[in-house]
Every structure is written in C-alpha cells, then in structure tokens.
Amino acid sequence: MDPTADLAVLLAASALSEVRRAAHARAVVSELGLDPRLEPLVPLPPRGARKRAAYEHALVGMREISAMPEPQRTDAVRQLLERFGGGG
Structure with a gap:
C-alpha cells in the first residue's frame, strides 16, 4: 500500500475514534448531569x-465539580481545561 493511502486510513480511523468519544462524552454528560463544559474531558471508557x-474516579470528580456553586464551578472547569486540554 502506498504511504498516502496508509495515512488516509490512519486519519479516518482517528476521526472515527474521536466521533465515538464525542458521542460517548455527550451521553455521559447528559446521563450524569455534568456541567457541559466538561464534555471535552470525558474519554471513552477503558x-x-x-x-x-x-x-470512574474521574467521573466522580466531574460530578463534584458540576455540583459546585458558581463561580467556584467555572474556576474548577477552567483549571481542568487548562491543565488537560479539551478545547476552550
């Protein structure tokens, strides 16, 4: 197989994996009532x-953050996004 085709296959697989992760993250955020800003940090379950x-421990932490009053919640979400990425 030529290198361009190999790269195309790898990119397609990566895109599909991200679509699966994003769909899972949306479902988890909705099901657990998490702050929607945490969605980019929810991985696929190992x-x-x-x-x-x-x-599971990370999800517990996300639930605790989501239950915080404002402005502490916004500060905690911002710190997580800065430290671990995930957009914004």
Missing part, C-alpha cells in the same frame, strides 16, 4: 479494570 477504576 477496557482494563485498573484503568476503569481511574475512569
């Missing part, structure tokens, strides 16, 4: 038990 525990 397969391994050890990583699954960290994933």
Whole structure:
C-alpha cells in the first residue's frame, strides 16, 4: 500500500475514534448531569479494570465539580481545561 493511502486510513480511523468519544462524552454528560463544559474531558471508557477504576474516579470528580456553586464551578472547569486540554 502506498504511504498516502496508509495515512488516509490512519486519519479516518482517528476521526472515527474521536466521533465515538464525542458521542460517548455527550451521553455521559447528559446521563450524569455534568456541567457541559466538561464534555471535552470525558474519554471513552477503558477496557482494563485498573484503568476503569481511574475512569470512574474521574467521573466522580466531574460530578463534584458540576455540583459546585458558581463561580467556584467555572474556576474548577477552567483549571481542568487548562491543565488537560479539551478545547476552550
């Protein structure tokens, strides 16, 4: 296969993965009542038990942030986005 085709396949797979992640993130934010600004930080759930525990712990933290009163919530969301990326 030529390198251009290989790159096209990799880019398509990456785009599909991001679409899946974004759809999952929207569902999690809606289901858990999270602040919508946290959506870019919600990853796909991991397969391994050890990583699954960290994933669940992160969701608990996002729930706690979402329950904060303003302006503390906005500050916490901003700090997370600055530290871990995810847009904005």
